[in-house]
Amino acid sequence: MPDLMNSLYNLRLLDGLARKETPVHRMHPLVKVLVTLIFLVFVISFDRYEVIRLMPFFLYPVIIFMLSDIPAIPFLKRIVIAMPFVIGIGILNPLFDKQTLVISGVAVSGGWVSFFSILIKSVLTIAAGILLIATTGMDKIAAALRMLKIPKIFVLQLLLTYRYISILIEEVARTVRAYSLRAPMQKGIQRSAWGSLVGQLLIRTYDRGQRVYQAMCLRGFTGEYNTGNYARLKTGDYVHLLCWTLFFVIAKIYNIPLLIESMLKGVIR
Amino acid sequence: MHMADALISPAVGGTMLAATAGVAAYSVKKIQNDIDEKKIPLMGVMGAFVFAAQMINFSIAGTGSSGHLAGGMLLAVILGPYAGFLTMASVLFIQALFFADGGLLAFGCNVFNLGFYTCFIVYPLIYKRLMLKGINSGRIFGASVISSIVGLQLGAFSVVLETLLSGKTELPFSAFLMLMLPIHLAIGIVEGLITSAVVVFVWKARPEIIEASYNEKETIKRYSAEQENIGTYSPGKSCGNVPIKKVLVSLIIATIIIGGVLSWFASSNPDGLEWSILKVTGRMELETSNNESDTSSEIHDILSKIQEKTAFLPDYEFKADDSVMEKSGEVPVEEEAWPAVSPETSVSGIAGGALTLALCVFIGLIIGFVKKKKMREAA
Amino acid sequence: MSHHKLEFKNVHFTYPDGNKAINDVSFCIRHGESVGIIGANGAGKSTLLMLMMGIVFACQGEILVGDIHVTKKTLPMIRQRLGMVFQNPDDQLFMTTVYDDVAFGPRNYKMDEEDVVKKVNYALEVVGISHLKDRAPFKLSGGEKRSVSIATVLSMQPDILIMDEPTSSLDPKSRRKVINLLKSFEHTKVITSHDLDMVYEVCNRVIVLKDGRIMSDGSAGEILTNGGLLEECGLEIPLSLKSCPRCGSTIGRVQE
Numbered sequence: 001m002p003d004l005m006n007s008l009y010n011l012r013l014l015d016g017l018a019r020k021e022t023p024v025h026r027m028h029p030l031v032k033v034l035v036t037l038i039f040l041v042f043v044i045s046f047d048r049y050e051v052i053r054l055m056p057f058f059l060y061p062v063i064i065f066m067l068s069d070i071p072a073i074p075f076l077k078r079i080v081i082a083m084p085f086v087i088g089i090g091i092l093n094p095l096f097d098k099q100t101l102v103i104s105g106v107a108v109s110g111g112w113v114s115f116f117s118i119l120i121k122s123v124l125t126i127a128a129g130i131l132l133i134a135t136t137g138m139d140k141i142a143a144a145l146r147m148l149k150i151p152k153i154f155v156l157q158l159l160l161t162y163r164y165i166s167i168l169i170e171e172v173a174r175t176v177r178a179y180s181l182r183a184p185m186q187k188g189i190q191r192s193a194w195g196s197l198v199g200q201l202l203i204r205t206y207d208r209g210q211r212v213y214q215a216m217c218l219r220g221f222t223g224e225y226n227t228g229n230y231a232r233l234k235t236g237d238y239v240h241l242l243c244w245t246l247f248f249v250i251a252k253i254y255n256i257p258l259l260i261e262s263m264l265k266g267v268i269r
Numbered sequence: 270m271h272m273a274d275a276l277i278s279p280a281v282g283g284t285m286l287a288a289t290a291g292v293a294a295y296s297v298k299k300i301q302n303d304i305d306e307k308k309i310p311l312m313g314v315m316g317a318f319v320f321a322a323q324m325i326n327f328s329i330a331g332t333g334s335s336g337h338l339a340g341g342m343l344l345a346v347i348l349g350p351y352a353g354f355l356t357m358a359s360v361l362f363i364q365a366l367f368f369a370d371g372g373l374l375a376f377g378c379n380v381f382n383l384g385f386y387t388c389f390i391v392y393p394l395i396y397k398r399l400m401l402k403g404i405n406s407g408r409i410f411g412a413s414v415i416s417s418i419v420g421l422q423l424g425a426f427s428v429v430l431e432t433l434l435s436g437k438t439e440l441p442f443s444a445f446l447m448l449m450l451p452i453h454l455a456i457g458i459v460e461g462l463i464t465s466a467v468v469v470f471v472w473k474a475r476p477e478i479i480e481a482s483y484n485e486k487e488t489i490k491r492y493s494a495e496q497e498n499i500g501t502y503s504p505g506k507s508c509g510n511v512p513i514k515k516v517l518v519s520l521i522i523a524t525i526i527i528g529g530v531l532s533w534f535a536s537s538n539p540d541g542l543e544w545s546i547l548k549v550t551g552r553m554e555l556e557t558s559n560n561e562s563d564t565s566s567e568i569h570d571i572l573s574k575i576q577e578k579t580a581f582l583p584d585y586e587f588k589a590d591d592s593v594m595e596k597s598g599e600v601p602v603e604e605e606a607w608p609a610v611s612p613e614t615s616v617s618g619i620a621g622g623a624l625t626l627a628l629c630v631f632i633g634l635i636i637g638f639v640k641k642k643k644m645r646e647a648a
Numbered sequence: 649m650s651h652h653k654l655e656f657k658n659v660h661f662t663y664p665d666g667n668k669a670i671n672d673v674s675f676c677i678r679h680g681e682s683v684g685i686i687g688a689n690g691a692g693k694s695t696l697l698m699l700m701m702g703i704v705f706a707c708q709g710e711i712l713v714g715d716i717h718v719t720k721k722t723l724p725m726i727r728q729r730l731g732m733v734f735q736n737p738d739d740q741l742f743m744t745t746v747y748d749d750v751a752f753g754p755r756n757y758k759m760d761e762e763d764v765v766k767k768v769n770y771a772l773e774v775v776g777i778s779h780l781k782d783r784a785p786f787k788l789s790g791g792e793k794r795s796v797s798i799a800t801v802l803s804m805q806p807d808i809l810i811m812d813e814p815t816s817s818l819d820p821k822s823r824r825k826v827i828n829l830l831k832s833f834e835h836t837k838v839i840t841s842h843d844l845d846m847v848y849e850v851c852n853r854v855i856v857l858k859d860g861r862i863m864s865d866g867s868a869g870e871i872l873t874n875g876g877l878l879e880e881c882g883l884e885i886p887l888s889l890k891s892c893p894r895c896g897s898t899i900g901r902v903q904e
Contacts, residue, residue: 160313188326199470261621
């Protein structure tokens with residue numbers, strides 16, 4: 001099934017990207033997580049009609065993107081792929097919000113402005129998420145989670161899920177492929193096979209879970225998850241966190257685009 | 270079903286994150302105290318399984334379309350509510366992070382919508398109750414279908430509430446509901462059918478898998494006979510009192526703090542919230558956004574008071590009156606006017622906006638240029 | 649050195665579904681021995697390994713590791729002495745990097761991180777995979793995965809290495825690598841396998857199982873050339889011991 005193989009490909013791609021060596025990759029994962037979260041909070045804190053004051057926030061994804069050596073087209077593709085649901089809800093705004101705004105002498109529907117705002121916020125938030133994972137990788141994210149005092153058991157479970165996703169995807173893909181080779185006319189799994197096909201997979205997965213549990217116990221697992229020491233935060237990390245946070249705060253409070261425009265006007269005059 | 274960041278407000282996102290964190294912490298405690306750690310690798314592989322199984326096309330006879338499995342009910346049945354909830358959370362985490370399926374700040378909302386209702390409301394109140402008299406195919410079928418339908422309806426309703434309280438869309442409450450509920454009814458039916466087919470099959474082939482969490486304490490005793498090793502040397506873990514009170518109290522405190530802090534960010538345009546409240550209380554003042562700034566609105570007053578108190582930069586005020594400039598600072602700061610965006614702002618901002626965007630791109634290009642230069646020098 | 653001894657005394661084991669998998673098995677494996685356990689599918693090989701590791705417990709009889717009986721209480725000590733490599737490496741590699749997998753064991757025994765680092769590096773070097781330290785398991789080939797599984801066990805420095813089908817599904821080169829690796833280990837080794845040629849190369853003693861009983865227990869050279877015995881147990885003479893298809897000459901002694 002194309003979906004399955006695409007997911008696998010996506011995971012492998014992101015894993016490969018996360019192993020690169022760039023200034024962004026080398027940054028401490030906790031800092032990256034915090035900056036991303038702070039960025040997200042600020043972006044979505046703007047009200048529904050805000051478009052212009054969101055512009056300075058593009059600086060963050062642009063800088064991170066340029067510094068992190070991520071290929072542009074897959075990056076943009078992923079942003080686009082993630083948009084449909086948001087667009088589906090947002091596109092209804094013009095229908096319901098009939099208030100008109102006058103912009104540059106042109107009357108525009110408020111609904112379109114808010115839709116545009118949603119679009120921009122989507123691009124910014126999705127881009128920030130992709131940049132985070134493409135420069136950090138699951139291991140380091142897990143380390144950041146532990147530093148945030150998320151319970152170890154949850155983090156271990158998360159790592160295990162991530163680890164076995166590729167195996168399960170391959171197993172499901174094999175099973176479905178075998179099915180479709182013997183049912184060429186059908187598009188999906190027919191009802192009579194729902195239970196047995198998925199049920200067998202589930203049972204096999206359950207047994208695998210038992211075996212993994214045994215493997216863990218044989219290596220001394222008693223329910224506690226011990227991790228190594230995690231890297232300490234350096235001054236550079238704190239500075240980085242501070243700088244970006246400061247920038248976001250300033251961009252939120254002051255209307256930077258207007259500033260720029262008035263400066264330009266002043267220069268022109 | 271997965272909510273995106275762009276559609277929620279920090280207050281809603283933060284509250285749901287806190288709520289999810291609270292439930293998750295409670296679940297972790299439960300797993301540590303009552304259930305042995307055998308569950309953890311099982312949770313891991315089941316999470317991976319649900320993730321992969323969600324991509325299977327289940328063709329629905331007669332309609333030519335296909336359905337998919339969400340998996341919340343299935344996880345609850347196989348793993349029990351606590352482990353099931355945590356597993357669902359990790360599946361959604363990976364989806365949000367690696368596939369941009371659901372936002373990072375919206376993670377709390379999504380886990381709550383897709384995990385909490387199925388694991389903690391529907392599973393104990395509906396599914397288990399229907400199974401009290403014993404397990405058979407018929408009961409599994411009925412219980413699965415009803416549970417899935419109710420679970421998904423609750424989740425869908427939750428999505429509507431969260432979206433509206435965030436105030437980013439114009440969709441009226443009833444229209445949104447009309448949109449979400451019927452769709453999720455159909456999805457729920459399909460989910461129920463798939464879940465029941467799978468559970469029935471597994472129960473017939475390997476009953477202990479289903480019965481394990483259905484009757485946890487008893488099954489642990491039964492199957493932990495000498496033949497089947499629990500595999501671990503548990504040095505007397507106390508089946509403890511889970512300090513529910515503590516967890517609840519911290520949850521409430523966290524919610525208040527987060528909500529309070531984030532209300533500084535709260536949209537100065539809370540008409541989504543107000544609209545719903547107005548509708549509910551019957552004081553129908555149709556939200557047409559053509560109203561003049563109605564600074565006398567009570568709710569808005571309360572919110573601005575909260576914001577005044579919690580804002581740590583008191584110069585900047587979320588005032589609805591667009592004639593108020595901030596008290597200090599040389600630079601003209603544009604206020605958010607509410608509910609209408611003042612025309613002056615819109616006009617003069619656009620050029621600046623375009624310029625700013627161009628500036629960002631320009632900075633990016635410079636970085637790219639410098640990078641390439643460095644690479645050429647190094648080569 | 650008695651603690652390197654592994655002993656089964658009249659062991660019986662029946663699965664919950666009634667299948668009597670082990671029927672009065674007794675043997676003693678001493679320090680430094682390299683023992684191959686062979687038999688047809690269903691003969692009880694895997695069950696034997698599970699009994700050794702304490703994954704299941706005997707219904708009757710005793711199992712001793714060193715001088716310690718295998719019981720629930722003694723499991724932690726037993727599992728520090730015995731290291732088991734599973735048949736399917738994906739069941740054994742459950743962390744997201746090779747390093748974390750190899751470090752999992754030592755970390756569970758609450759060692760200092762510096763000790764953990766030393767043990768991990770040692771294990772990786774012995775197996776020859778230090779360059780794979782930060783790889784994700786899904787990026788490894790079958791042979792590499794197998795090597796990593798062995799490393800995950802070696803980092804705990806067990807006395808006895810137990811391996812379930814170590815050369816299954818490996819390509820010839822990886823197989824050769826694993827065989828050379830096993831030959832280089834000085835640990836006491838217990839290996840189950842269908843790869844009788846590997847057993848002949850690596851093991852000096854062979855135990856043949858059939859229907860849960862020991863049919864024969866002796867030197868590898870004697871048993872693996874005993875065509876009649878092997879046939880009876882659902883096996884056959886390994887390729888390297890058969891007569892040459894061209895000239896008909898034989899390498900080992902053939903007992904007819």
